[in-house]
Amino acid sequence: MSAVPEIFILCMVCIILGVDAFLPRRLSVITYYLIQATLAAALVFTSLQFSGAATLTVSFSGHYVLDDLAVISKIFIYLFGIFAFIYAREYIEARKIAISEYYLLGLFSILGMSIMVSAYSFLSIYLGLELLSLPLYAMVAMNKDSEHATEAAMKYFILGALASGMLLYGISIIYGITGELELTKVGAALSTFNLVAVMGLIFVMAGLIFKFGAVPFHMWVPDVYQGAATPTTLFIASAPKVAAFAITLRILAQAMPSLQVYWIQILMVIAILSMFFGNLLAIAQNNIKRMFAYSSIAHIGYTLLGILAGPNSTQGYSAAMFYIATYVLVAAGGFAIITIMSRQGVELDKLDDYRGLNARNPWLAFMMLLLLFSMAGVPPMVGFFAKLGLLEALVQAKLVWLAVLALIFAIIGSYYYLRVVMLMYFEEPDESVAQVPVVVSSSMMAAISLNGVAALLIGLLPSFFIDICRISAM
């Protein structure tokens, strides 16, 4: 009974597809509520499985696992899914993007993520990954009147297919030398191989790093983030990151513990490059979605620090989980504000559009302020505690220099977050928009307030959240 959430979602997707086909257009809102209810129910089912204790249940002949990592990741995936759809609703209705299909594709993607984080063999990992990715390509392409969106979808699809190919190639190498697909068996078999296994590791990692969007496979991130409709960007930037994190951690820590020395070094290079290029290139952007895209590359770099410190510290993995969960929370809020701002039929995704926001809507500006300072890692926002956990893990793993380096990149990064704050607070709005109020519907207001205040409150009282994110040692 461990796969209840996935089976439930699958059934519901089929039912909703059928229901939606017979619903008149004006009642399509029912589809939306059905999908939210599905996610909420899946969230409840998963929460019931959350025991805190490290009970590892393998089922479906070794292809499916239920453990801390899977349950925690799923909770976050469903939660962020719900938020992403709330934020998306008004935007896609206003723009006449195919309404029900959008949510259904999203739900399929969430099902893929769900399968992926629970996957225990390379076969189910690949299936989950593809189920995750294909609907995302379609979701990006859905905004079909936009040139940018079409280009982004094309780029995303081709590069994504390439990455899947690489992942598959790596899997086949590993299968070739071990003859196993199940992760623990692969792990046991790999302890005797070396050089060829490293080849496999590199290809698998290339595929994963692509999904993560870290340097050197980061080229798609800015284009897709910018080109996709903002709610889609929000969706891509939230739940899939958690799933990619979970699967990277599972493959590296469970299937390849014997290759630790190699993947720690590879991750180190990737993390440093991601933090460097992400933070540096973000400074040069004048489109806020693009800026967030580069900032997400940098944040992925930080998350990888936790994974690479994991084997030599007590809480590296948990710190990385906490980091990615809180980052996604904050990033979702950031994109949500862009969505809210953009509702009047124009995309307000230039930095200049945020000039003087404090004068036009102080509460929205304050929420953005909280989210930005959280991304910059300034206490008492939650982003600080996320970084603190990573730094502790790094120092414990005797990588003090890496901790210092990470912080120096954080300072560089704080500049472009501060620049947005500067625009919002220190400047007056352009005269053309000064008198135009920023209209925010009550449901959006509630969601964004919850999101922004969470960034502050989890920062003040982080203990509960950190305990949720605790992944027992693998």
Place this chain on the structure above:
Amino acid sequence: MLQHFPLLTLLIWLPVIGAFLILCTGNEKNANWARGIAVFITVVCLLLCIPLYLGFDPTRYDMQFMEDHLWVRAYETRYALGIDGISLVMVILTNFTGLLVIVAACQSIKIRVSQYMAAFLILQGMIVGVFCAMDAILFYVFWEGMLIPMYLSIGIWGSANRSYASIKFFLFTFLGSILMLVALIYLYNQTGSFLIQNFYGLPLSLHTQTWLFLAFLLAFAVKVPMFPVHTWLPDAHTEAPAGGSVVLAALMLKLGVYGFLRFSMPITPLACAKLAWLMIVLSLIAIVYIGLIAIVQRDMKKLIAYSSIAHMGFATLGCFMVYDIVSHMHSLQDAYMSLEGAVIQMVAHAFGSGAMFLGVGLLAERYYNHSRMIQDYGGVAHTMPIFAAFFMLFAMSNVGLPGTAGFVGEFMVIMSAFQTHFWVAMIASLTLLLSASYTLWMYKRVFFGPIGNDQVAAFRDVTWLEKTNYILLAIGVFFVGLYPQPIIDVLRVTIGHILLQSMPPDLAFNVPTTLYFA
């Protein structure tokens, strides 16, 4: 009884809660509500300092008014508050300054009143938090948390070049403190706890201590600010609104010295003793070189900002001279005076420069384009005689005239300096000359002579609200200058204790361990 009441928590969070209340009053229509609530909260906070002072037992060297709760289990971080003599003095000073700033803002701030009041209340709470925190991460959270309201206050209510100044301020201080964070985590890794007291007396090698010392140095030197990393201060001071300048000068700069006393000296005594020469040299550079720079400033706020750096040089000099004094004199008695001088200098400077910044703010507010240039004024004493008298007093305190606050600390530090090296004392004494030149020359050009222009001729003298502020500050200046005994009483045991903790083993070996600090 009083010891168990969470007074410190109240002092930290009451302003923060008040700030959110004020934000709820919304826009300019309710500006008077915002002003009223802000003044009320700060008065209550200042009144709360009375039981704090009365309940404080100056004969104990350990932390008092302790509060200790587990905060973040995963990181072993505790919500641990407590104060000793130095913290007590600084907490009272913070609340006093907070009230002054809010009262001054009631009149001078016209736009976004509620946000201004909220920013400064949060700032006040955070600063009190820094002085009370006994847990390193809690300390760091307050230390960094105060950057946000300060950054906003410079940026929103500052003058023309505010964006540049605010971002420079933020990045400088962020850069400094972030290495401190790594140092703190390293110490946590050694002890398994973030309580600052557990960091004391760790048997760390000189090599490790040196690295830790440098990490702390960067954090605190930026805040003080010391010579090579001082460049943010003139910009931040100049562009900040008057209230922001006052808080910066009176409180934020003190945090750096407080950090030296709380972290650098007790945790890394070996490195401190070894690198004391560096600190002395940097302090002397601040005193002389920055003093010289102050003379040529044409902007009044910049001049006072540079004079602040020079005066804080005395505080750092007093702190780090103790190692030389002990190794020369083999007695803690003389070192004690040096350290005490440093702390008194901190308090005195808060009154003197805080008052001067407030004064310049008042002048600029009356000038049509808010000019702070000395050349735009002249003969102000003719139109504003009462204000001129007050400003004279604060200028004299800045110069270090006996009987004012500025004298006591500088005198004590220079006296002790003679115990280390003649030349150190000589160079430090140059300040008497320098501070007299820049302060009095500025005073002469702004206040004396014929009335400079029509603007100045139209100046009206201080209102009753402003007068209240200046009377309070004048009381402070005379209090520290003429009768500093209550402050010294509170500080005595604490400073003696910090001094003992800050001695490296080989130096402490030479001195008697039981001492009575008179």
